[in-house]
Amino acid sequence: MKSPLHVILPGNFIRGRYAKVCHVHRFVGYLVLNSPSESSLSTIRDMIITIIALHIVSIAARIYETFESLPGTKFDFVIVGGGAAGNVLANRLTENPSTTVLLLEAGDTNIGALSTAVPFFCTRLSNTLYDWNYTTTPQAGLHGRSIGFPRGHVLGGSTSINGLFYTRGSFEDYDRYANVTGDDGWSWKNLQKYIRKNEDFVPPADNHNTDGQYNPSVHSTNGINAVSLAGYPQEIDKRIIQTSRSQPEFHFNLDLNSGMMLGLSWLQTTIRNGKRSSSATSYLGPMFIVRPNLHVLINTRVTRVLPSEMEVGDRLTFDAVELAVTSEAPRHIVIAKREIILSAGTVGTPHILLNSGIGDEAELTALGITAFLHLPDVGRNLSDHPRLASNWFVRGNLTFDMINQNLTLSDELLSRWTTVQQGPLVDTFASHLYFSRLSIPLYGDPSAGPNSPHYELALSNGFVGSVPAEGNFIGITTRVVSPMSRGSIRLKTSDPFDSPLIDPGYLEEDFDILTMREAIKSARRFVAAPEWKDYILEPFGALAKATTDDLLNDYIQSGVGTSAHPVGTVSMSAKNARYGVVDPDLRVKGVSGLRVVDASVLPFIPSGHTQAPVYIVAERASDLIKEAWKM
Template sequence: MYFLFSYLCLVDLIAFQSFAAVVERVKDLPGLEYDFVIIGAGTAGNVIANRLTENIHHSVLVLEAGVSNKEVLNSEVPFFCPRLTPNTAFDWNYTTIPQQSLNGRILAYPRGHILGGSSSINFMAYTRGSADDYNRYAKLVKDSGWSWDRLQPYFRKNEKFTPPADHHNTRGQFNPSVHGFDGINSPIDRRVIQTTMELPHEFPFNLDTNSGHQLGVGWTQSTIGGGQRSSSATSYLGPRFVNRRNLHVLLHAQVARILRTKPTHGDPDVRTVEFTEGVGGPMRRITARKELILSAGSVGTPHILLNSGIGNSHDLSRIGIKPLVHLPSVGQNLSDHPFVVNQWEVNSSDTFETINRNATVAAADLQQWMQSRTGPLVDGTFNHNAWIRVPKNTTIFDRFRDPSAGPNTAHVEFVISNGLSHVPLPTNIGNMSFFVVSTAVLTPASRGSITINSTNPFAPPLINPNFLSSEPDIAIMREGIRSARRFAAAPAWADYITSPSSTSNSTTDAELDEVIRSSASSFFHPVGTAGMSPRGADYGVVDPDLRVKGVKGLRIVDASVLPIVPAGHTQAATYVFAERAADLIKESW
């Protein structure tokens, strides 16, 4: 396995000592007015903070509701990423409303409540999606600046490859020509690659699935460098940047709403933030002289907008919130990737279960990581992804329009893992070990929402991903599960897998549908809740320059502006959108 480290080099990680510009109390700030105020020190917000403070004449404040990422071991150790959520101090600990198409189940819905946001708690996959995804964005919003080719400089600006922690030869594992340059292999890796040779028609090997042509099976690229996680906090707020005199970050600042700054003719000017130093504290206000930038994520951003009176005026009036701007698309259009875990018992003890159930092994691995940033813990939880289109001989698209962005875009992702990674392990597995292929629907037609039902700005929002409410989604998931079974039936696995899959008793469409509805969960890739649309369009929340429609002084920069979820994990898309957004903001000032 090899590792991708977002933007900055390892030296910045190791030297992470001084944190002077990050404070925990309002009284430690130099003032209550800045050129730019950014709400949310997450994946996108920290990019904006870094790029805007390259100009020494711009003062920037970032408001972060969560805690510091310093010395949070589970965030530093790549293999410990499943331990960060749910029900921890580093998670907002949201849950969904009952999902009608998932047998009424309520799902945990993690979001990062820590400096770095979800980039500090995610599973670190760096997948761009397909070129089709970005070209579709450009077409939808009538702005070629969001196309695949036009965004290439921003991908290169964001990413920097570093050697893997085990220094193995990465030749044949990625294509250096499509990346910017300014682990330890697991026992299943050989079998995964062998499968691509045995079943090349359905599962071809792809040298670099981040080239824009994603289809096939390839090596995972991850935001890991020097054996530990790279997040927006450790990179864009690394010590070379966080100590800039024109940059300040305030932790524990939970935003209630944004307010009109001054009376204006026409669209209201909203550049003032109202927040508390922790829930229950006194309300404070801070104003941006130039722009207020909302980067609270696909859940937090619409939540703040709605509490500020920016949304559907009828719905806001009904619950007692005075409308400021009628913008019905706020909180609507939520799309996310549902997934199902498929697992097989194997005859190996060299799987994740050994690390997670054997305290002696776990202690030794952690000691090795602490001393040298090497060993099994330098990896995430999967070394390979597969990007699969539904086979042409199925009838799905005889009945439904193909929801993918184009012919080179996958409908299904496999996340291929050397065992169960979440702790605690299920109590019913004894000493069994597993091979896991999680199947995700990458092109969901279902749409959900983020709404509120209270005037209390700190009441949790109502999260409804509305998973599998569209018939094409569950049909694609069925085919994904069947495809995963074919993958595991390759000769490469014959002497390794010892039992049928966990879903093997379900063969008919009806039986598979019940498995899916009773077990599907989320990959936690929400987008679209403050979606971008063309200038002048009477739908959407932001224009192609990411300015909020109907107001002055407010921009949104985070995953919520993506109109449709890309066919990939959303971290890379969020970084690259933020990089371009920073240039758009700079051009305005």
């Protein structure tokens, strides 16, 4: 009989204050028990030992659930947001034992959040307690639809709920940042040491021979966050590689993370030993979280940053962070003796700045918010990668569709993953990526240069999207990775607990819909290659009827959603530029004591998925901060 194992956990486990009866799957996964075999009992013993070990770590760790439990209210640095950037900063700044750091996270701990640890379950994390559950404004370019806009609401931020893709972007992406900011430190060449500080390239879960699947010379094995190749072979792998050899359009690229992205490559992901490697599991891992100078407060919202009561020169100084658990709860204050660092993300950071009176003065005044600093670009320049999933029926049943269609099979595979971290659940939903350019951009070229892509195809051994009850599929996700369209983050009300107005402006520029249309045509050419003749049957759903450009446009506008890659709302610009929000050292223009480190500072969206670029930005930012304070 299948049932979850129950145990009595020690008091004060992880963050609770009382002994509890808990499901093991809430903390270390669950095990489907069919018989009390010796191996099962051994596994149970190992799981209980793991629970006790985590409990011991939790006692030493400075993780707090309430403001009242903090050891004080003044810290050298207060970091707002425990996502990719925030956790890098918390780790690097506490390398100096005399420096105190308070890391604030609005969500809960990632410890014990099973679905965030299983790579294949990444598609099940939207609209859960681990997601802010945002919705966009109605999008004119999407036939007036409002769509979900996932952002991580858990320690690790979006690195705990994303698709785990590790793509750095093109070398031209970073060189453009350097040119725009006038700071050569943001160039591809000068960021290499930070790429290596971040990355720990590890063997795949199945330890297969990876020769010819990546270029070891462009990777590091000495970093903190794990990166690996797929750990479970897929039925379509050989056909994909054969297609890249027979069809020049889809030429093979040994390693898309070399800075040269164009072509078809094996996907690299943030996975270690079959488990998600997030910023929480890596930069806040057991060997770091126990530092006595690192304090982490979870389940707490930052409502505003506040100016200091002490004025320094002619610049306003911010040193206070206002906190609350709910809109009705009391507000508390913590003080940053050196800096407040906003790492709340492309939505959260401008939301906090605007509520703090930093933004467009007229718009803030209209909402009854005192404007401390007129920076009209706060919340502007929002950019994201439009995403569309297309699917085709295939012969055979060696796809991952049955994992989502058959609950019993899913449970059995989860049991295997829990015990030995093997099987199809050790991977994300895609296996290969293809990046390409339009031959002649008709509306100008928004990419960073001639070696940077305009669109991406992600190839999946199964249906991408809401999986039908039956059938086997191949899925191809198309993205516009160099979009022209821009949107914004604005306040709805003056209540910091009200979600902001998120307007990504999807497909508002003709270039973007043209590029998505060409990406779908490229996907059709891919599946029409001879290697797929005996395998692919026919398109699924509305794709089959989209036979003209006008019908393709309708298919696109009816189906496009977010890649969850937003950037740009607190963009960096040159030191003396009259536009932008932060200087090249990521300090907010016109004030002291306030810095921003997250995806919002990127003035242009990178042509790859945004997880790796944010890690890279945060690693360099850590050094900029250390240099500023002679740490």
